[in-house]
Amino acid sequence: xxxxxxxxxxxxxxxxxxxxxATVGVALAVWETAVxxxxxxxxxxxxxxxxxxxxxxxxxxxxxxxxxxLSKTAIAYVLxxxxxxxxxxxxxxxxxxxxxxxxxxxxxxxxxxxxxxxxIVLLLGYGTAPAIFYGTIHGLFPVxxxxxxxxxxxxxxxxxxxxxxxxxxWQLYWKVLLPAIVPSVVAGMRLGIVFCLLGVLVVEMFAGxxxxxxxxxxxxxxxxxxxxxxxxxxxxxxxxxxxxxxxHVNERLSHWRG
Amino acid sequence: MTVLAVRAGLLLVVLGxxxxxxxxxxxxxxxxxxxxxxxxxxxxxxxxxxDLPANVLLTLREIAAAYALxxxxxxxxxxxxxxxxxxxxxxxxxxxxxxxxxxxxxYPSLMLFxxxxxxxxxxxxxxxxxxxVTLAVLAGIxxxxxxxxxxxxxxxxxxLTVFVRVxxxxxxxxxxxxxxxxLALAVVGVIVxxxxxxKRGMGxxxxxxxxxxxxxxxxxxxxxxxxxxxxSDVVAxxxxxxxxxxxE
Numbered sequence: 001x002x003x004x005x006x007x008x009x010x011x012x013x014x015x016x017x018x019x020x021x022a023t024v025g026v027a028l029a030v031w032e033t034a035v036x037x038x039x040x041x042x043x044x045x046x047x048x049x050x051x052x053x054x055x056x057x058x059x060x061x062x063x064x065x066x067x068x069x070l071s072k073t074a075i076a077y078v079l080x081x082x083x084x085x086x087x088x089x090x091x092x093x094x095x096x097x098x099x100x101x102x103x104x105x106x107x108x109x110x111x112x113x114x115x116x117x118x119x120i121v122l123l124l125g126y127g128t129a130p131a132i133f134y135g136t137i138h139g140l141f142p143v144x145x146x147x148x149x150x151x152x153x154x155x156x157x158x159x160x161x162x163x164x165x166x167x168x169x170w171q172l173y174w175k176v177l178l179p180a181i182v183p184s185v186v187a188g189m190r191l192g193i194v195f196c197l198l199g200v201l202v203v204e205m206f207a208g209x210x211x212x213x214x215x216x217x218x219x220x221x222x223x224x225x226x227x228x229x230x231x232x233x234x235x236x237x238x239x240x241x242x243x244x245x246x247x248h249v250n251e252r253l254s255h256w257r258g
Numbered sequence: 259m260t261v262l263a264v265r266a267g268l269l270l271v272v273l274g275x276x277x278x279x280x281x282x283x284x285x286x287x288x289x290x291x292x293x294x295x296x297x298x299x300x301x302x303x304x305x306x307x308x309d310l311p312a313n314v315l316l317t318l319r320e321i322a323a324a325y326a327l328x329x330x331x332x333x334x335x336x337x338x339x340x341x342x343x344x345x346x347x348x349x350x351x352x353x354x355x356x357x358x359x360x361x362x363x364x365y366p367s368l369m370l371f372x373x374x375x376x377x378x379x380x381x382x383x384x385x386x387x388x389x390x391v392t393l394a395v396l397a398g399i400x401x402x403x404x405x406x407x408x409x410x411x412x413x414x415x416x417x418l419t420v421f422v423r424v425x426x427x428x429x430x431x432x433x434x435x436x437x438x439x440x441l442a443l444a445v446v447g448v449i450v451x452x453x454x455x456x457k458r459g460m461g462x463x464x465x466x467x468x469x470x471x472x473x474x475x476x477x478x479x480x481x482x483x484x485x486x487x488x489x490s491d492v493v494a495x496x497x498x499x500x501x502x503x504x505x506e
Contacts, residue, residue: 012347019348044371099261100268112446112487114453115480118468122287198360205362205454213362217454220366232367236359243358 046226051233054226062215062234069200069212070238072128076135076196081189084140088147088188089173098152105148109141114202121207131203131211138199143188150184151177186253190246197239289474297474298481306475307463310482317448317460317486320376324383325444329437332388336395350396357389361447365454374457383447387440394436398429434501438494445490449483460486 028048034040035047042050055062091097091105117134124130154177162176204213212235219228273291280290289297300306307313339346339353365382372378402425410424426433452461460483467476 015344016348019344020352023348023352096261096264100264103265104268110442110491111484112449114446114450115464115483117453118464118476119473122468122471122473194358194360198362201360201362202450202454205366216363216366220370223370225367225370228366228370232363235363236356239359239363240355243355 042225043223044225046229050226051229055230055233058227058230062212062231065210065212065215065231066234066238068210069197069204069235072131072200072211073135073193073197076132076200077139077193079132079136080139080192080196081143083136084143084188084192085147085185087140088144089151089177091144092148092151093173093177098148102148105141105144109145113137113199117203117206121203126207126209130207131200134203135196135199139192139196142191142195143185146184146188146191147181150181154180182253186246186250190243190250193242193246194239197242201235286471286473289477293474294477294481297478301475301478301482306472307479310463313459313463314482314486316376316458317452317483320379320448320452320459321383321445321490323376324380324448325387325441327380327384328387328440328444329391331384332391332436332440333395335388336392336399339392340396340399346396353389353392357393361386362450362454365451368451369455374455376459379448379451379456379459382451383444386447387444390436390439390443394433394439395429397436398432399425401432402428430501434498438491438498441494442487442491445487449487 031045032047032049035042035045035050046054091101113134117130120130120134124133158176158180159172162172167175200211201213201216204211205217208214208217212231216228216231216235219225219231277290277292280288280293285293297306301310304310339349361382364385365378368378368381368385372381406424406428407420410420415423448459449461452459453464454461456462456465460479464476464479464483467473467479
């Protein structure tokens with residue numbers, strides 16, 4: 001059984017890869033032909049070749065904008081993971097706090113934050129500060145909610161035993177609770193990064209003067225479709241790459257935890 | 259009981275703080291609750307925005323269209339991926355990779371393609387709602403106990419019977435959860451789309467009030483929009499509960 005599994009795996013893997021490559025290839029080919037044949041207006045949907053050319057001409061400007069967006073995202077991300085972890089640990093481990101605050105946290109998590117964006121922009125103005133602030137509140141809640149749940153579900157006996165052996169509160173958090181919730185923290189971190197990037201991009205589109213969100217909405221307003229598609233592809237590729245790296249780290253971490 | 263009391267107390271403290279801070283600061287930036295209530299009254303009596311009902315209706319129609327499209331396409335795509343194992347293995351990860359992209363990336367292209375009117379909002383709400391439905395179908399199919407299918411087939415059930423009598427009931431739980439998430443996301447998508455650029459709808463009114471620094475009206479409009487959001491979720495949760503009870 002094991003040997004037949006091993007033998008059948010490479011061809012299966014290869015067929016899956018082949019189908020994936022074929023899908024992308026066929027999609028690009030159909031898209032290119034459709035534009036060239038005039039079935040789609042290139043004013044709205046440019047051919048892949050035009051998008052590729054635009055990617056080449058944009059070059060540095062796009063990379064600078066992407067760098068700005070990603071550095072705002074990084075700051076927002078660090079803030080939201082740190083604050084979310086702290087809030088989740090405290091609220092999750094104190095029963096009264098958890099019972100009182102849980103509905104509020106869930107409400108803030110699920111309500112569309114875009115509604116407070118105009119107010120944030122009124123308070124903080126245009127530029128970097130509102131992007132970081134909004135990105136942080138976007139990433140904060142998934143981390144908080146996951147950590148809260150994980151702390152609540154930590155095996156009670158672990159806590160009781162640690163207490164019985166005279167662990168201080170500090171030790172209880174550092175040596176018992178924190179290691180027990182690592183998988184949820186990592187899951188929250190994976191969710192959080194996409195939320196942070198989303199928040200930063202939304203602010204850049206709504207009230208930006210720089211960054212990828214601003215660049216993309218000005219391409220859209222200027223009907224520069226090839227550049228817009230190229231920018232979209234660049235941001236998508238960056239975010240997929242970031243998530244893949246986090247997934248990889250996650251996998252390594254779970255190997256290490258055994 | 260004490261928990262409820264503490265919750266109410268906390269809410270009062272927050273409102274009190276908001277009131278004191280709001281009165282002390284610039285009225286263009288902060289609106290105390292005591293100023294929101296008159297604005298809300300004016301809004302609901304159609305004094306400040308006489309065209310409120312038309313805009314509410316438009317937003318609701320956009321949400322309905324986006325959600326309907328997302329459910330149909332998500333179910334179709336989910337079942338196609340779930341039943342054809344090679345396609346599922348190949349396209350599943352590609353779909354998951356696309357899901358890792360913050361969806362707002364697609365919005366400028368949708369706006370370019372569909373214009374500033376309802377179509378671009380519907381398309382964006384559809385995009386957000388589509389993934390949870392597809393992923394819920396895939397997860398649901400994985401949950402179906404294969405023995406049940408085998409037994410049903412052994413007793414002579416046809417493909418359609420197996421699907422309706424065995425698979426759908428077994429995956430209903432997951433599916434309904436996905437459909438509820440999809441509604442919430444379709445709502446968010448339509449509202450985000452409207453705020454980022456539109457001429458009509460709740461988001462356009464919010465932008466109008468914000469642009470003219472009519473902050474009290476802005477807060478009142480946000481409260482009305484929140485009522486739409488919460489209302490749609492309450493309806494969805496009632497439907498969800500009904501479906502679960504029927505399943506048991």
